[in-house]
Amino acid sequence: MNALDYFNARLEATISPMDYLRLAQVNPEKYFLIDVRNGPEHVRILTIKDANIIPQQELQERLHEIPKEKEIVVYCWDVWCNTAAKVAAFLLERGYKVKELTGGIAAWKEMNFPVSDVAQDANLSDNCGC
Template sequence: MNALDYFNARLEATISPMDYLKLSQMEPDKYFLIDVRNGPINVRSLTIKDAHVIPQLELPNRLNEIPKDKEIIVYCWDVWCNTAAKVAKFLLERGYKVKELTGGIAAWKEMNFPVLDSSQDVEVSDNCGC
């Protein structure tokens, strides 16, 4: 693979937080954003506003919640986390159109984009199901 092919593939498979924010504001019904992070709810209580929370470990049992007629955007913790890439591959193999949000929730927060904190709304459990 040459550099041009690499960058074309990268652009096809990912979307930046800025691009996602702009595009989802212009066409809100086109996208379905999924927070796929695993782990205890208390450490992942901060989510991107309007994201659907479907942890990777629950995904196979919750496919019916994911529309096939929308572009699916998945995110996890940050650039070092590959959970979103694993979920993207899983969904692509099942016929979904998917992109990974570059940088995950960490990049989103760094840019001060809208988030939702559900820590006051949930009961904290020590059992993460990992």
């Protein structure tokens, strides 16, 4: 693969936070954004606003929640995390149109783009009730 092929493939497989925000504002019905991060809930409290939360470890049993007619955008923690890439490959193998959000939630937060506090939005408590 030469450099041009590499960069064209990369552009086809990814979307920047700026591009996603702009495109989703213009045509929100076109996209289905998924937070695929694994890990304890308390470290996944902040999520991109309006993202669907389907951790990679739950993907197989929740596949029916992902619409085939939309463009799927997946994200994980940051540029070092490959969870979103694994999910993208899994979904592509099943006929979905998928892009990875570059930089994950770390890049999104760095740009001060809108986030949601899952605990606050769901009125969750840190109290386990024990």
